[in-house]
Amino acid sequence: MTEGSLLSKATQMSQSRLFVQLSVGLLLIAAGVGASCPIELSPSSVVVRYGDPVSVNCTATVSHDGMGWEASVGGIGITEVNHLPWNVESLTQWDISAFCFINANEQCQKNLNIIVYTFPEKIQINSTADSNGMMVEGEEYNITCEIPKIAPVQNLTVKWYNGDRIIESDVLEIIEPNNLKNTKQPVKLLSTFPFTPTRNDSGARFRCEAQMDLSPVGPHLNVSSQELTITVVFGPDVQCSNIIELMENESLEENCNIAGNPTPSVKWLKDGQPFNSTTPMRRENAGMYILEANGSLSVQKNIQVHVLYGPELNCPSIYMAEEHTPHNLTCTVEGFPEPVMVWYRDDEVVELPKTLTRLDAGHYLITASNNQSNVNATVEIIVHYQPSEIFELQDLEVHIGSTVELKCSSSGNPQPTYTWNYYQTDNVMEENEDGVSRLEIHSATAYNMGTYTCHAWNNKGRIFRTIKVTVIGAEQECPLEITPNPMVLEYRSRAQGATCSSTSAISTNVKRMYWEGVESDNMTWFTNTNEDWGMTPVCTATFQGIGKCHKSLNFTLYKKPDSVSIYHVHRLSSVEEGKEFQLRCDIVSIAPAQNVTVLWYKNQDILKETDCQLENNKTCKFSDVRSPVNVSTTINVNLQRNDSGAEFRCEALLETGSNTPQNTTSSTLKITVLYKPKINTTKLPKEIPVFRGYPEELVCEADGNPTPKIKWGYNPESHVNVSKGNLTVYGPGIYNCTASNDVGSASYEVKVILKEDYLPLIAGFVAVTVVAISTIFIFIYSIYYKNTKMRRYSLKNPKFSMHNGNVAHSNGDLQFPMTRLSKQYICI
Numbered sequence: 115m116t117e118g119s120l121l122s123k124a125t126q127m128s129q130s131r132l133f134v135q136l137s138v139g140l141l142l143i144a145a146g147v148g149a150s151c152p153i154e155l156s157p158s159s160v161v162v163r164y165g166d167p168v169s170v171n172c173t174a175t176v177s178h179d180g181m182g183w184e185a186s187v188g189g190i191g192i193t194e195v196n197h198l199p200w201n202v203e204s205l206t207q208w209d210i211s212a213f214c215f216i217n218a219n220e221q222c223q224k225n226l227n228i229i230v231y232t233f234p235e236k237i238q239i240n241s242t243a244d245s246n247g248m249m250v251e252g253e254e255y256n257i258t259c260e261i262p263k264i265a266p267v268q269n270l271t272v273k274w275y276n277g278d279r280i281i282e283s284d285v286l287e288i289i290e291p292n293n294l295k296n297t298k299q300p301v302k303l304l305s306t307f308p309f310t311p312t313r314n315d316s317g318a319r320f321r322c323e324a325q326m327d328l329s330p331v332g333p334h335l336n337v338s339s340q341e342l343t344i345t346v347v348f349g350p351d352v353q354c355s356n357i358i359e360l361m362e363n364e365s366l367e368e369n370c371n372i373a374g375n376p377t378p379s380v381k382w383l384k385d386g387q388p389f390n391s392t393t394p395m396r397r398e399n400a401g402m403y404i405l406e407a408n409g410s411l412s413v414q415k416n417i418q419v420h421v422l423y424g425p426e427l428n429c430p431s432i433y434m435a436e437e438h439t440p441h442n443l444t445c446t447v448e449g450f451p452e453p454v455m456v457w458y459r460d461d462e463v464v465e466l467p468k469t470l471t472r473l474d475a476g477h478y479l480i481t482a483s484n485n486q487s488n489v490n491a492t493v494e495i496i497v498h499y500q501p502s503e504i505f506e507l508q509d510l511e512v513h514i515g516s517t518v519e520l521k522c523s524s525s526g527n528p529q530p531t532y533t534w535n536y537y538q539t540d541n542v543m544e545e546n547e548d549g550v551s552r553l554e555i556h557s558a559t560a561y562n563m564g565t566y567t568c569h570a571w572n573n574k575g576r577i578f579r580t581i582k583v584t585v586i587g588a589e590q591e592c593p594l595e596i597t598p599n600p601m602v603l604e605y606r607s608r609a610q611g612a613t614c615s616s617t618s619a620i621s622t623n624v625k626r627m628y629w630e631g632v633e634s635d636n637m638t639w640f641t642n643t644n645e646d647w648g649m650t651p652v653c654t655a656t657f658q659g660i661g662k663c664h665k666s667l668n669f670t671l672y673k674k675p676d677s678v679s680i681y682h683v684h685r686l687s688s689v690e691e692g693k694e695f696q697l698r699c700d701i702v703s704i705a706p707a708q709n710v711t712v713l714w715y716k717n718q719d720i721l722k723e724t725d726c727q728l729e730n731n732k733t734c735k736f737s738d739v740r741s742p743v744n745v746s747t748t749i750n751v752n753l754q755r756n757d758s759g760a761e762f763r764c765e766a767l768l769e770t771g772s773n774t775p776q777n778t779t780s781s782t783l784k785i786t787v788l789y790k791p792k793i794n795t796t797k798l799p800k801e802i803p804v805f806r807g808y809p810e811e812l813v814c815e816a817d818g819n820p821t822p823k824i825k826w827g828y829n830p831e832s833h834v835n836v837s838k839g840n841l842t843v844y845g846p847g848i849y850n851c852t853a854s855n856d857v858g859s860a861s862y863e864v865k866v867i868l869k870e871d872y873l874p875l876i877a878g879f880v881a882v883t884v885v886a887i888s889t890i891f892i893f894i895y896s897i898y899y900k901n902t903k904m905r906r907y908s909l910k911n912p913k914f915s916m917h918n919g920n921v922a923h924s925n926g927d928l929q930f931p932m933t934r935l936s937k938q939y940i941c942i
Contacts, residue, residue: 150222151216151222151224152174152176152178152216152218152222153172153174153214153215153224154172154173154175154224155170155171155173155226156170156171156173157170157331158226158227159226159229159331160228160331161231161331161332162228162229162231163231163232164205164206164208164230164231164265164300165204165205166204166205167201167203167204167205168200168201168202168205168228169200170199171197172197172214172224174196174197176216176218177218178194178216178218179216180192180194180216181193181196181198181214181215181216181217182214182215183198183213183214183215184215185212185226186210186211187205187207187212188201188202192217198214205230208230208298208299208300209298209299210228211228212226213226214226229266229269229331230265231265231266231269231326231332232265233264233324233326234261234262234263234337236339237259237260237322237324237338237339238260238340239257239258239260239320239321239322239339239340240257240260240342241255241256241257241309241320241344242256242257243255243344246345247343247345249311249345249346249347250311250346250347250348251311251346251347251348251349252310252311252312254308255308255309255310256306256307256309257307257308257320257342258304258305258307259274259305259306259307259322259339260303260304261302261305261324263301264300264326265297265298265299267297267301267303269327269328270324270326271325271326271327272303272323272325273323274320274321275321275322276318276320277318277319281307305322307320311344311346313346313348313349313351313373315346316344316345316346316375317344319341319342320341320342320343321338321342323338323339324336345375347376348373348374348375349373349378349409349411349413350374350378350380350409350410350411350412350413351373351374352370352405352407352413353370353371353372354369354370354417356415357417358370358419358420359420359421359422359451360395360419360421361421361422361423362394362395362396362397363394363395364395365393365394366382366389366392366395366403366419367391367392370391370405370417374409374410375409375410377409378407378408378409378413379407380405380406381405381407382403382404382406383403383406384401384402384403384404396421397421397450399419400420400421400450401418401419402417402418403416403418403419405417420450420451422450422486423449423450424449424486424487424488424489425447425453425482425487425488426447426448426449426489427446427453427455427480427490427491428445428447429445429480429493430443430493431492431493431494432493433493433494433496434496434497435495435496435497435498436470436497436499437471437497437498437574438471438499439469439470443466443493443495445482445493447482449482449484449486451484451485451486453482453488454482454484455480455481455482456482456483457478457479457480458479458481459476459477459479464478466478470495470497471499472527474497475495476495477493479492496527497527498527499526499527499574499575500571501524501525501526501530501570501572501575501576501577502524502525502526503579504523504524504568504570504577504578506521506523507520507521507522507579508581509581509582511583511585512558512562512583512584512585512586513558513586513587514586514587515557515587516557516558517555517557517558518554518555518583519554520552520554520583521550521551521552522534522550522551522553522568523549523550523551524570524577526570526572526574528572528573529549530570531570531572532568532569532570533569533571534568534569535566535567535658535659536553536564536565536567536658537562537593537618537623537657537658537659537660538618538620538622538623539559539562539618539620541555541558541559541562542554542562553566555583558583558585558588559585559588560585560589560591561591561593561618562583563583563585563588563591564582564583564590564657564661565581565582565659565660566582566583566659590660592663592664592665593616593618593623593655593657593663594614594615594617594663595614595616595617595665596612596613596614596653596667597612597613598610598612599612599665599668600668600669600670600771601641601667602669602670602672602770603643603669603670603671604643604671604672604674605643605644605672605673605705606644607643609641609642609643610640611639611640612638612639612667612669613639614627614629614637614638614639614655614665616655616657618657623657623658623659624657625657625658626655627653627654627655628655629651630651630653630654630664631651631652637653639667641669641671646671647705647706647741648738648739648740648741649669649671650669651666652664652665652667653665653666653667670709671706671740672706672709672770672776673703673705674704675701675703675766675778676704677700677702678699678701678702678764678765678778678779678780679700679781680699680700680763680764680783681700682695682698682783682785683695683696683697683698683748687785688786688787688788689751689753689785689787689788690787690788690789690857691754691787691789691790692752693752694750694752695752696748696749696750696751697714697748697749697762697783698746698747698748699714699746699748699749699764699766699780700744701744701745701746701766701778702744703744704742704743704744704745704768705741705743706740706741707726707728707740707745708735708740709769709770710725710766710768711723711725711726712725712726712747712764712766712767713764713767714763714764714765715762715763715764715765716761717761721751722749724747724748726746727747728745729744729745753785753787755787755789755817755819757785757787758785758786758789759784759785759786760784760785760787761783761784761785762782762784762785763780763782763783764779764780765777765778765780766778766779786819787819788857789818789857790822790860791816791854791855791858791859792816792817793853793860793862794815794817795862797813798812798814798815798864799864800863800864801865801866802864803866803867804843804844804845804867804868804869805868805870806868806869809844810843810844811840811841811842811843812826812841812843812849813840814840814841815839816860818853818855818857818860819857820855822854822859822860823853823854823855824851824852824853825851825852825854826841826849826850826851827849827852828841828843828849829848832845832847832849834849843866845866845868846868848865848866849864850862850863850864851864
């Protein structure tokens, strides 16, 4: 039993004792019913060992009629005294009661508190263990304390001791009489202490002690039993876990404690074979062991034994791998506990992927550690991979005549080798250095335009990059030459050949060269002038850097037309003025029609240039027929009267590619223009005056084709004469001239107004006036000259610096220098 449970039971015993004391107090209070009775007992309470004498004096404090003792032993009748003792020589009655009484006005009494006790001289301790005090660990036992006749039991306390330490109190059981806890008679008690031993309790000394406290009136009594010494049997107890971890050179015995009472015998087994537990352990001794321990019983335990030792790391110093291929790079490590292996690269923890790339190449530090120690190793990983993508090489533009450098670089392991594909020219230099290939183009020309392909390769693979170089200010040229070009041959003329060749002197620039449509690689193409109408000979070649390009032979097989004719679409020779009509030009059997242009002539002037049309109304320019065809073209014409008699013709112009086109002209077509009359109003005003007595001739003239007829309309009562289309009128009126032909007619209205002839009168008046004015002027002029000196003047070589005289006029005298005349004149 644990110490805590013992203290708990001691507390319960103290509470039981307090309950007994309270019960006794209540009895005393109940006994004091007559406390107001004028009696004094001395002593008021007595504690008497069973069989001992007892004496108590009763004193009355008031006058009374008599007093006495009422008791089951030694009672005294009424006696008229003030002091009355109660004496018993040997008190042997356990449940005795006694009280003293007096008779005053009424009878009153006071009870005597009497305790009769008995206490044993020794008590007995026993247990349920065997006679030798042997107890099995973990089993519950009862240790009993037997107390013989004792009274009163209410004042008894039993305490249990383990050595000198109290472990429990007040665990009582009344044996005789049966469970009469309130009895005053002697009883036999049994105190039981339940106890579950542990191995630490082996050799413990138990005893019990009975204590009776009769204070404050009686004595304090106690008696102790003899000591009970116990022996605890346990085990075998294997004090080690199912897993044992030990260092090398340590033994199993040092790491596994086996306890038991009696001392057990121990045997270790591995793989069914005995193993000496004192043997220093090695890593190879690790494994599963069986421990057999025999003592009070047999114990068998399976124990996993681990031998601890530091990591032992084994890694290759250099490892070569193929990129993107699963690798078998492993570092083996031994140790217990199992070491933790960590890979470092550039002081950072990394996890090696299952497949390596070029980025994984480099030096690695591998550490292995457990709780024993740590070790490290260095591994250099070399990853072989094909050349990487070429990034530095980009499309570029360069000005004609300038210099540019192309740089090609790729990373690969092993280091790549470089080759270039391009159109080689003398101004391009190639250089390889430090894993980089460079092309330098000096004074760029049109032949440097094209693609440049850099190949980077090693034994793991190949990669390439193609860029385009554009030369600003130059046009891409196909380095082909066709001789002759153009080739123009007339229908059924002698056949000729055209030869295609490369302009490059470097033969490796040309991959292939051929005439399209020609099965053989003969580089001379021959024509058949009887039938090769639709031929467009093309020489094609594939060049390094430029790729496929071609040049076409400008070949024309032409045929002059059999005839060219012009006509009015309605077969007319005359047209009306202002009405549009159409002329057509037919060209028979001409080739190629695409090269035909028709020129229209009016008299000697080019009227218009038109394209021809095929018989299906398709324009010749858009026709794909190159063999002889009949074509035609039309023109819309609108003529005026001035164009009458104009001559038209059309001319078929065949462009052959030579300096002089082939032309064929039609015969002329003369067109007469018919137009309606137009009256000449300049000779025939709208309003004409006529003087009385004087006739007036009205002339009506009109231009038209055919020649128009003139007809006058007037009042029949008018006095007129008609002669050759002219009308002579003698009086006023409205006269209408009408000119008409087959095309149309025109009318013109003339108004004749009658006027009086005042001209003779006006002429006479004017003559008289002129004569009068002349006479007055001559008179005034003669007077003027008579009053003026007449002199001679010369108008030759005047000298303006000399003052020779003055001439008068209305504004005063102005000096006008004159010289004398060489001849004499008289001014009259």
